[in-house]
Amino acid sequence: MPTNRLLKKNIAALLASGPVRLEDLLALGTARQVINPLFGLLYDGRPVVKWRAVRAMGLVTSHLASVDLESARVIMRRLMWNLNDESGGIGWGSPEAMGEITARSRRLAAEYGCLLVSYINPAGNYLEHPVLQRGSLWGLGRLLNRRPEYASDAADHLPSFLTGTDPHHKALAAWTAGPLKAESLRPLLKALEPDHRTVELFLEGRLQKVTVGKMAQDALSKYPC
Numbered sequence: 001m002p003t004n005r006l007l008k009k010n011i012a013a014l015l016a017s018g019p020v021r022l023e024d025l026l027a028l029g030t031a032r033q034v035i036n037p038l039f040g041l042l043y044d045g046r047p048v049v050k051w052r053a054v055r056a057m058g059l060v061t062s063h064l065a066s067v068d069l070e071s072a073r074v075i076m077r078r079l080m081w082n083l084n085d086e087s088g089g090i091g092w093g094s095p096e097a098m099g100e101i102t103a104r105s106r107r108l109a110a111e112y113g114c115l116l117v118s119y120i121n122p123a124g125n126y127l128e129h130p131v132l133q134r135g136s137l138w139g140l141g142r143l144l145n146r147r148p149e150y151a152s153d154a155a156d157h158l159p160s161f162l163t164g165t166d167p168h169h170k171a172l173a174a175w176t177a178g179p180l181k182a183e184s185l186r187p188l189l190k191a192l193e194p195d196h197r198t199v200e201l202f203l204e205g206r207l208q209k210v211t212v213g214k215m216a217q218d219a220l221s222k223y224p225c
Contacts, residue, residue, distance in 0.1 A: 004036065004037070007028060007029055007033065007034070007037050008036075008037035008040060008041070010028050011025070011028060011034060011037045011038065011041065011056075012037075012041060012044070012049060014028070015041065015048075015049045015052040015053055015056065016046070016048070016049050016052075019052070019055075019205060020052050020055060020056045020059070021059075022059040022060065022063055025056055025059065025060060026060075026063075031060050031063055031064045031068075031071075032064070032071060034056075034060055035057075035060055035061070035075060038053050038056050038057050038060065039057075039078070041053035041056075042054065042057070042092060042093025042094065042096075042097060043092050043093065047200075047202075047207060048207060050093060051096075051202040051207065053093065053097075054093060054096045054097050054100050054202075055100060055205065057075075057097040057100060057101060058097065058100030058101045058103065058104045059104070061075050061076070061097075061101045061104075061105070061108070062101060062104035062105040062108070065101075065105040065107055065108050066105075069107065072101075072105070072108060073108075073111075075101075076098065076101065076108060076111075076112055079091075079094040079095075079097055079098050080094075080098075080115065082094040083095065083119070083125075083127065083132070090129070090132070091127075091132060092131070092132075092135070093135065094135070095116065095119055095127070095132065095135040095136040095138070095139040095140075096135045096138050096139050096142075097139075098112065098115070098116055098139050099116060099138060099139025099140060099141070099142035099143050100139070100142055102116065102139075102142075102143045102147070102150065103142045103143050103145070103146035103147065104146075106147065109143060109147045109150040110150060113143055113147070113150030113151045114150075114151070114153075116136070116139050116140045116143055116151060117140065117151050117153055117154045117157065119132075119136040119139075119140070120133070120136050120137065120140065120154070120157045120158070120161070121156075121157045122157070130166060130169075133161070133166075133169060134166075134168045134169065134172060137161060137169065137172035137173055137175075137176055138172055138201070138202070140154055140176050141172055141175040141176035144176055144178075144179045144180065145175070145178070145179050148179040148180065152180065154176065154180060155177070155180045155182035155184060155185055158173045158176060158177050158180075158185060158188075159184075159185070159188060161173035162174065162177070162185065162188040162189070162191075162192065163188060163191075167195070167197040167198075167199050167212050168199050168201075170192055170195065170212045170215075170216075171199045171201060171210060171211075171212045171215040172201065172215075174189055174192060174212070174215040174216045174218070174219045175201075175203070175215050175218070175219065177189060177219050178218060178219030178220075178221075178222040178223075179222060181222060181223050181224065186220070186223060189216045189219050189220050190216070190220065192212055192213060192215075192216035193213045193216050193217055193220075194213055195211065195212035195213045195216070196211050196212070196213055197211060197212050198210065198211050199211075199212065201215075
């Protein structure tokens with residue numbers, strides 16, 4: 001078995017080479033062995049590697065949840081701790097990883113979906129850093145677009161992001177709002193349709209450049225006529 005440093009190097013090379021598969025990760029080590037390097041790669045300065053690390057965390061942790069639920073819960077608690085002020089860190093990539101994991105695991109979605117909502121709730125575990133807010137919105141959107149029943153109360157906390165100034169927040173909040181189909185959000189999404197500012201988001205397994213208006217239109221297309 002390679003050392004931790006070599007394992008991280010091998011996993012980073014795998015992520016950089018193309019879309020990742022669970023079997024490729026588990027060829028390098030057991031699920032519990034590959035998780036530690038993946039935590040570190042959530043901080044990678046190369047966007048494509050960071051996002052593939054998020055995806056890999058989802059693949060490995062959802063697999064663990066099916067064979068060793070408590071080990072998967074430990075991973076979720078580590079991600080939660082990274083976002084705690086007492087951790088001494090920033091928690092880059094943690095809400096995104098939590099969203100990817102809960103999107104892939106129904107059991108973990110049932111247990112932790114409400115926590116993802118709390119990260120955008122000013123009366124909850126609100127994350128104040130604008131970049132972490134982007135991560136929270138992405139994580140919540142990833143969950144909602146796969147399992148909307150586990151975060152249906154998120155609609156109450158999206159208006160401030162839909163009406164703010166950050167185009168990333170607007171685009172991600174629109175993506176998050178679509179599956180909710182909340183009538184209270186319809187006029188806010190309509191107001192975003194003329195916004196042609198472009199942002200780069202990780203959607204459908206790849207980085208894409210999209211406009212705020214297009215994200216709002218896609219969200220509205222999910223509403224009943």
